[in-house]
Every structure is written in structure tokens, then in C-alpha cells.
Amino acid sequence: MSADGDPKAELRVIARTDPPRSKLNDSIVVLSAGAAALLGVVFAVSLLAGGPMVLYGGALAGGLLLLAVAVRRYFTDRFPDIEAVEPREIPSPDDTDKPLSDVAPLGPRRSLLKRALIAAGGVFGLSLLAPVTSLGPAPGRTFTTTAWARGVRLVTTDGDPVRPGDVAAGGIATIWPEGAIGQERSSVLLLRLSVEPVPPTVLEWVIADFLVAYSKVCTHAGCPVALYRQQDNALFCPCHQSTFNAVAGAVPTFGPAARPLPQLPLGLDEEGYLVALSDFVEPVGPALPRA
Amino acid sequence: MTPLFALLFDSLDERLKLRHPSRKVANKVFPHNWSFLLGEVALFSLVVLVATGVFLTMFYRPSTAPVVYHGSLELYDGTTLPGAFESILRLSHDVPGGLLFRRIHRAASHLFIAASVLHMLRILFTGAFRRPREVNYLLGLGLITLAFVAGFTGYSLPYDSLAGTGIRIAYSELLSFPVVGDRVAFWVFGGDFPTGDVIPRFFVFHVMIVPALIIGAVSVHLLLVGRQRHTQFPTHGVDGHAFIVGKPLWPAQFAESATLILWIGGLLTASAVFVPWSDISLLGPYVPGEVGNNAQPDWFMFWIDGALRIFPPLEFSVLGLMTVSGPFVAGIVLPGMVFTGLALYPFLERKVYGLRGEWHVLTNPLDIPLRAAVSLGTFSFVLLLSAAATSDILSRLSGISIEDVIWIFRVACLLGPPVLAAGIYRYSTKRLRSRGLVVATDEQQATSQAGGHGAVPAAVTPPARDPSPVSGGE
Numbered sequence: 174m175s176a177d178g179d180p181k182a183e184l185r186v187i188a189r190t191d192p193p194r195s196k197l198n199d200s201i202v203v204l205s206a207g208a209a210a211l212l213g214v215v216f217a218v219s220l221l222a223g224g225p226m227v228l229y230g231g232a233l234a235g236g237l238l239l240l241a242v243a244v245r246r247y248f249t250d251r252f253p254d255i256e257a258v259e260p261r262e263i264p265s266p267d268d269t270d271k272p273l274s275d276v277a278p279l280g281p282r283r284s285l286l287k288r289a290l291i292a293a294g295g296v297f298g299l300s301l302l303a304p305v306t307s308l309g310p311a312p313g314r315t316f317t318t319t320a321w322a323r324g325v326r327l328v329t330t331d332g333d334p335v336r337p338g339d340v341a342a343g344g345i346a347t348i349w350p351e352g353a354i355g356q357e358r359s360s361v362l363l364l365r366l367s368v369e370p371v372p373p374t375v376l377e378w379v380i381a382d383f384l385v386a387y388s389k390v391c392t393h394a395g396c397p398v399a400l401y402r403q404q405d406n407a408l409f410c411p412c413h414q415s416t417f418n419a420v421a422g423a424v425p426t427f428g429p430a431a432r433p434l435p436q437l438p439l440g441l442d443e444e445g446y447l448v449a450l451s452d453f454v455e456p457v458g459p460a461l462p463r464a
Numbered sequence: 465m466t467p468l469f470a471l472l473f474d475s476l477d478e479r480l481k482l483r484h485p486s487r488k489v490a491n492k493v494f495p496h497n498w499s500f501l502l503g504e505v506a507l508f509s510l511v512v513l514v515a516t517g518v519f520l521t522m523f524y525r526p527s528t529a530p531v532v533y534h535g536s537l538e539l540y541d542g543t544t545l546p547g548a549f550e551s552i553l554r555l556s557h558d559v560p561g562g563l564l565f566r567r568i569h570r571a572a573s574h575l576f577i578a579a580s581v582l583h584m585l586r587i588l589f590t591g592a593f594r595r596p597r598e599v600n601y602l603l604g605l606g607l608i609t610l611a612f613v614a615g616f617t618g619y620s621l622p623y624d625s626l627a628g629t630g631i632r633i634a635y636s637e638l639l640s641f642p643v644v645g646d647r648v649a650f651w652v653f654g655g656d657f658p659t660g661d662v663i664p665r666f667f668v669f670h671v672m673i674v675p676a677l678i679i680g681a682v683s684v685h686l687l688l689v690g691r692q693r694h695t696q697f698p699t700h701g702v703d704g705h706a707f708i709v710g711k712p713l714w715p716a717q718f719a720e721s722a723t724l725i726l727w728i729g730g731l732l733t734a735s736a737v738f739v740p741w742s743d744i745s746l747l748g749p750y751v752p753g754e755v756g757n758n759a760q761p762d763w764f765m766f767w768i769d770g771a772l773r774i775f776p777p778l779e780f781s782v783l784g785l786m787t788v789s790g791p792f793v794a795g796i797v798l799p800g801m802v803f804t805g806l807a808l809y810p811f812l813e814r815k816v817y818g819l820r821g822e823w824h825v826l827t828n829p830l831d832i833p834l835r836a837a838v839s840l841g842t843f844s845f846v847l848l849l850s851a852a853a854t855s856d857i858l859s860r861l862s863g864i865s866i867e868d869v870i871w872i873f874r875v876a877c878l879l880g881p882p883v884l885a886a887g888i889y890r891y892s893t894k895r896l897r898s899r900g901l902v903v904a905t906d907e908q909q910a911t912s913q914a915g916g917h918g919a920v921p922a923a924v925t926p927p928a929r930d931p932s933p934v935s936g937g938e
């Protein structure tokens with residue numbers, strides 16, 4: 174087939190401007206292209222020679238930009254500026270009510286067969302989704318328990334056990350269960366309050382009148398509740414600014430968190446170190462998908 | 465054509481019959497307007513992302529297991545770090561060109577997402593989504609979603625302190641799905657955070673699944689543009705419904721695209737030399753249980769972060785079977801509604817105004833009050849939510865308490881967008897009426913109405929078979 178036979182392949186020009194012949198432009202093209210090539214070499218050599226990033230990075234950037242100039246000038250100076258028009262495709266009407274294919278199935282009752290095939294394909298396809306469930310283990314009790322249990326010692330991030338005297342007044346420490354340092358869901362804030370806690374803080378779990386421990390996992394979206402504002406005894410989550418009242422059971426006082434930070438039942442072992450009396454009574458962290 | 469190229473082409477043409485199709489492609493006409501370049505900017509950023517990304521992949525180690533860093537960055541020499549973090553330090557400070565390419569990759573990711581979003585807004589404002597282009601519009605929305613996923617997983621891979629916090633919140637978002645959340649979170653993360661396979665998983669998402677989907681969807685997106693052709697702005701004396709006016713692919717459009725990709729490459733590289741895009745050595749590695757004071761996501765996630773911040777405390781159980789919580793409503797339902805609204809808008813506009821036929825000529829959004837209202841309302845809502853993600857910084861800078869700042873944003877997000885939408889709806893309705901116009905229900909009517917304000921005279925409809933599409937107006 175001759176290309177010229179297809180009217181859609183022809184360019185229909187409606188306006189044309191030829192750029193003036195200019196020696197200056199030609200030299201701009203040559204110079205910028207040459208400089209770009211040179212900068213390309215500078216890039217390669219300085220990279221190979223272990224030169225500073227400013228040098229090879231700058232050379233690469235400069236080379237690309239100069240190349241852009243060269244290309245631009247070449248095209249604007251050496252080609253006519255053409256404005257053209259093209260008809261939008263109009264669907265040819267003779268094809269519209271023909272079937273997609275000229276070969277049709279034979280005989281009667283084909284809709285039943287078709288339906289059977291489609292239904293089987295659908296059921297089979299759905300079954301193929303089963304391996305998705307292999308992508309992760311069953312959560313089991315992951316979200317309802319932590320590493321805390323009766324007698325588990327409180328340790329610092331360095332693994333040292335903690336005595337009540339180790340936390341200064343107004344002090345705060347990030348605490349882990351012994352043997353589970355870095356297991357985020359079990360992280361705890363140990364605080365020595367400057368005023369005596371009041372309910373809903375569970376007072377039996379407060380040591381030496383002022384020492385109290387709350388889960389460090391924000392009940393909003395699970396960020397570590399990292400900040401303690403001493404003047405109003407507020408625990409503060411830096412992610413979305415949930416604020417909890419450390420004196421009164423860590424109930425949320427502002428921000429998007431809806432539940433208090435669970436309190437860790439605190440006790441002392443025979444050697445005088447702080448231990449948990451049990452796991453948290455309430456689930457820690459963000460809301461769980463099922464009640 | 466140089467003789468060598470001609471020889472090569474001829475021998476290929478003999479076998480593949482290339483002359484006719486390439487001639488057809490070279491003569492394709494492209495309408496010209498700067499805003500049409502936004503999609504191209506996104507495309508070329510994607511090219512830069514793939515090129516630099518391949519280089520980075522050679523060095524990145526998808527692991528959180530501790531390793532000791534030995535290298536030229538003294539601050540971390542001899543320290544134990546998560547494998548992923550350590551590999552990026554090595555890439556950045558001990559591989560020639562590594563830091564440059566990593567920064568270019570990062571800068572290109574910002575440009576990719578920004579250009580995609582602006583491109584989408586251009587399509588929305590001017591009505592390029594109308595029949596027959598709804599499919600491509602939906603594909604574009606899908607692409608923006610994929611771009612967000614690519615951006616978020618890429619932000620997470622260094623496993624620095626910000627990344628760890630971001631991953632933690634994403635984990636809670638998955639967990640917040642009523643009934644199935646814990647399972648979904650485990651499927652995506654391969655187990656509990658942070659001890660699961662999250663970094664290897666995110667690595668697979670970021671370098672394989674999401675890029676494959678993006679490249680596939682972009683290819684279809686471009687094929688559809690090629691098949692359906694561009695829309696165009698009203699052009700003096702041209703029936704834009706039946707004809708495209710512009711410049712041919714060769715040489716004008718080719719020259720423009722070639723220049724553009726070189727410009728983008730050059731500017732991204734220059735920015736990488738001077739701007740320390742996400743310097744992870746300053747952030748430090750992620751340490752479980754710790755979080756920095758400025759826990760902030762990338763800018764394109766600000767609106768979701770802002771929604772999480774200002775949404776009031778909420779947690780209730782439905783029939784004792786499932787829990788609906790604030791993070792679910794603010795972080796999943798709300799963004800889902802925004803995207804669903806955007807996806808349904810083309811069909812809504814067509815229904816509300818009883819539009820008929822196909823549309824190829826772009827319109828001023830003020831000519832279609834519903835579109836002006838919906839796009840301004842949505843846009844201002846997302847912008848206000850994004851601003852709310854800086855509530856702590858605003859509070860610190862202004863001295864207003866964080867509580868008051870949050871309340872201001874709550875009120876602003878609830879009232880601002882509806883008021884703006886209603887305002888622009890009234891304004892554009894009045895504007896139409898004062899010109900004696902109605903919302904056109906088909907493109908012919910729209911074109912002849914447009915003649916009313918002088919810029920575009922009534923369309924010239926050429927004879928059916930031998931079209932001479934241009935009026936003698938010049």
C-alpha cells in the first residue's frame with residue numbers, strides 16, 4: 174500500500190514560518206553541543222578520579238542543560254515552524270453493528286455452556302486468591318498480649334534492671350520487659366510524678382507513692398508517646414499531638430486518641446528491683462479490628 | 465537523513481514495513497499549551513526515577529538486621545545500624561556518584577508526584593475527563609494512587625527514624641480495617657511490626673510491583689491519548705470538535721519533548737548537587753520505641769496526616785463484632801471518599817447537566833458551576849488538611865496553643881470548603897446568567913456560546929468529505 178494513498182498520513186499545513194538563515198544560531202548550536210560534550214567528559218573523568226560531587230554533579234547538570242539548548246536551537250533554526258490541522262477520527266458507521274468476530278459458535282443452548290464456563294472461571298479465579306493468606310502468619314494473640322508477665326523485670330534500653338530510686342523526681346524512662354528489648358508493643362514509660370496520682374490510676378500499682386508505668390504505645394495510631402510535659406504532668410505523642418494526663422490514669426485530654434494508655438501493674442521483687450505483677454489488663458496500642 | 469541512518473532504516477523497512485506507520489506518527493498533530501506539558505514532566509521524571517532507581521537497587525540491602533558500618537562517614541564509623549540504613553550510608557558516602565544519584569532519585573520523586581497532581585488538576589478544571597476520555601481519567605487517578613504508594617514505600621526504605629514512624633502509622637492504618645485489619649496488616653507486613661519482614665516487603669513493592677504497575681498503566685495511558693487524541697483549548701476560527709490544530713510530532717513536538725527531558729534531567733541534577741534531599745545521616749536510624757520531635761511524612765501525605773491530627777477521638781464497636789476507629793475514618797475512609805468523589809465526578813457532571821455527545825474542546829471551569837464548586841471544594845479541603853499536618857510547627861511559631869490550632873483547623877476544614885464551593889457556584893452561575901448563557905449540553909452549543917465573549921468566533925463546520933477546517937478569518 175502506498176503511504177500517499179492514506180489521507181490521514183498527510184500533514185495538512187495551515188501556517189508556516191521559516192526561520193531566518195543565521196550564522197550566529199549555527200555557532201550557538203555548535204558551541205553549546207561542544208561544551209555539553211566537554212562537560213560530559215568532565216563528568217566521567219572526575220567521577221573516575223574520585224573528584225568531589227560538586228564537580229561531577231555540576232558537570233552532569235551543566236552538560237544536560239547545554240544539550241537542551243543545543244537541541245532547542247537546532248530545531249528552531251533549522252526547521253520551519255509549522256501549524257497543521259488534522260481531522261479527529263470519526264468511527265466509520267458501516268462497522269458499528271457488526272459482531273466483534275465473524276466466527277460464531279454453532280448450535281443451540283450455547284448460553285448455558287457460556288455461563289458454565291464463566292462461572293467455573295470465576296470460582297476458580299477466586300480460589301486462586303487463597304495463597305494470599307500465606308503471606309503472613311495468623312495474628313493469634315499478638316495484639317492482645319505483650320511480653321509482660323508476673324515477675325518480669327523492668328529493664329532500660331541497655332538492659333539494666335531498675336530500682337525505684339533510679340528515677341529522679343519528674344523523671345521519665347523508656348522501659349522494656351527483660352528479654353524483650355525493642356519489642357515495640359511492650360515498651361513502657363516509667364514516670365516519677367511530682368504529685369500523687371489519683372484514680373483512674375490504679376493506686377495499688379503505684380510504687381513509692383509516685384512511681385507509675387504506662388504503655389508507651391499511643392492508643393491512636395501506635396507512635397511512641399515520647400514526650401513528658403512536667404508542668405501539667407501531660408504525656409504527649411509527637412505524631413498527632415494526643416495528650417494524656419499522667420496523674421489520672423493517662424486518660425486522653427486532647428487530640429485524636431480515644432483511650433487511656435494502659436497502666437502496667439508494678440511491683441518489687443525480693444532484690445528490690447521493679448517487676449510487673451502481670452501483663453497489661455487492657456490491650457495496648459491502637460484499636461483492634463474486632464471488639 | 466544521514467546516509468547511514470537511511471540505509472539502516474531502509475533495510476528495516478523492507479522487513480518490518482515501517483515507512484507508512486512512522487510517517488503517520490511523525491505527522492500527528494499536537495495541540496500546544498504549556499499546561500499540556502505537566503503530564504510530560506511527570507513522564508520524564510519517571511524516566512529519571514527508573515534510571516537512577518536501577519543504580520540504587522544495586523547497593524540497597526533490604527534488611528533490618530544489625531550490621532556494623534565501616535566507611536568514610538566518621539559520625540557512623542564502627543556503629544551498629546539496621547542493614548538497610550547502613551547500605552544507604554555506604555551508597556551515599558563510599559560509592560562514587562551514589563549520593564548524587566540518590567538525591568536525583570529523591571528530587572525526581574517529588575517532581576513526579578507534584579507534576580502528576582498538577583496534571584490531574586488541569587484535566588479536572590478544564591474538563592478533559594469528559595466523554596470519551598473517562599477511562600483515561602480513571603487510569604490517571606489510579607496512577608496517582610500508585611505514585612503515592614511508590615513515594616511512601618521509597619520514603620520508608622532507608623529505615624531512618626522518620627521512616628520507622630511512618631511505617632508504624634501505616635501499620636496501624638492497616639490494623640484499623642474493621643474485622644480483618646489484623647490479618648491484612650500481617651499479610652502486608654509478613655508479621656508483626658517491627659520484627660516482621662516489612663523492609664524486604666516494601667522493597668519488593670517499591671522496586672518491582674509498583675513500578676511494573678506504574679509503567680504498565682502509563683503505557684496504556686499514553687496509548688489511549690494516542691488513540692483518542694488530545695483535547696484542545698478553543699482555537700480561533702477552528703472547529704475543535706472535528707479538528708485538531710497544532711504542531712506535528714516531527715519536528716516540533718519531538719524537539720519540545722527532547723528539550724524538556726534534558727531540562728528536567730539537568731535541573732534535577734543541579735538540585736541534587738546543591739540540596740541535601742533527605743539526608744538520612746542527620747535523621748539517624750530507626751530505633752524501636754523512639755520518635756523524633758518532628759514526626760512528619762512526605763508532603764504528599766500531609767493531607768492524610770492532617771486528617772489524623774484533627775479528627776476527634778473516636779472508637780466504637782458495632783454490634784460487638786467490629787471496631788470503627790478514628791484512624792480508620794480519617795486515614796482510610798476520608799481519602800477513599802476524596803478519590804471516589806473524583807472518580808465519579810465525570811459521570812455526575814454529565815448527568816446533572818444532561819450532557820450529550822463527545823467533548824474535545826476544553827472549557828473554563830467557571831462556565832460549568834458544578835465543576836467549579838466541586839474542584840475548588842475538594843482542592844481547598846485537601847489543602848487545609850495538608851496545612852493541619854503542620855499544626856505543631858504553626859503552634860510553635862505563632863505562640864497559639866496546639867489545642868487552639870487544632871480547633872481552628874477543625875472548624876476551617878468543616879466550613880471552609882463548603883463555603884468556598886457555594887461561593888464559586890453562585891459566582892459562576894451569576895457570571896453565566898449575566899452573559900445570557902446556559903451550561904451547554906453539547907459541544908456545538910458550547911462552541912457557539914463561546915463566540916459570545918469574543919475570543920472564539922462561531923465554529924466553521926467544513927463540508928463532510930473534503931474538509932477545509934479553517935475559516936478565512938486571519
Ligand code: FES
Pocket residue numbers: 391392393394395396410411412413414415428429430
Ligand atoms: S499516634 Fe499518637 S497521636 Fe496519633
